[in-house]
Amino acid sequence: MIVGLTGGIGSGKSEVSRRFEKLGIDVVDADLVAREVVSLGKPALKKIEEYFGPEILLADQTLNRSILRELIFNDSNKKKWLESLLHPIIRADLIAQLNRSKSPYKILSSPLLLETSQHEIVDRILVVDADESLQLSRAMQRDTNSPDQIKKIMATQMGRLERCSKADDIIKNHGDFNELDIQVKKLHNFYLQLTKH
Numbered sequence: 001m002i003v004g005l006t007g008g009i010g011s012g013k014s015e016v017s018r019r020f021e022k023l024g025i026d027v028v029d030a031d032l033v034a035r036e037v038v039s040l041g042k043p044a045l046k047k048i049e050e051y052f053g054p055e056i057l058l059a060d061q062t063l064n065r066s067i068l069r070e071l072i073f074n075d076s077n078k079k080k081w082l083e084s085l086l087h088p089i090i091r092a093d094l095i096a097q098l099n100r101s102k103s104p105y106k107i108l109s110s111p112l113l114l115e116t117s118q119h120e121i122v123d124r125i126l127v128v129d130a131d132e133s134l135q136l137s138r139a140m141q142r143d144t145n146s147p148d149q150i151k152k153i154m155a156t157q158m159g160r161l162e163r164c165s166k167a168d169d170i171i172k173n174h175g176d177f178n179e180l181d182i183q184v185k186k187l188h189n190f191y192l193q194l195t196k197h
Helices: 013-022 030-036 043-052 065-073 076-100 117-121 132-142 147-156 160-165 177-196
Strands: 002-006 026-029 106-109 124-129 169-172
Touching (some): 002 013, 002 117, 013 026, 013 106, 026 030, 026 076, 030 106, 043 076, 065 076, 065 147, 076 106, 076 117, 124 160, 124 177, 132 147
Parallel strands (some): 002 106, 124 169
8 A cells, every 4th residue: 555645845744754664664755756866867867957058057067956946936838848857757766666665555755746646656645734834934944945935836736725635634733743643653553454454
């Protein structure tokens, strides 16, 4: 069984992922895979450089993510081009990693689970939910992005209500770690029950 874990920026997906990992569950992280497929020497990085020009690279020849983010947020055609290049590569890599997993069930953690076709490869959808002001303050503490940049990212993601309406399970993450532990353990036991049948 594959559980798709998602939530908006700053909702606490990483905290939830860590707790499942501590319980012995394999977590495949789409953000990590997305970074790997554009790392130095990968074919996708070369294609990105050819499309956007050499200024898309830093001095060490790695991807300048902040410039890329700015370019695609301001031009929907560039965003579509990048997605059509990367989404199939990322999806194939995710499936390969999930297939290698040996835990009783596995988790695919992806911020864009519901915005891409990734939701088609999971059996259940688990949404980590937090109110938008909390998302904003957490994302600002974690990233060096301005409030405006974070709001732009939030605007490109599915809204809270719609995301929650597509969920099989929801974790309410309003800042209390004990509460988070209780919710994760409860779901873990439930998922173990489901995988027995």
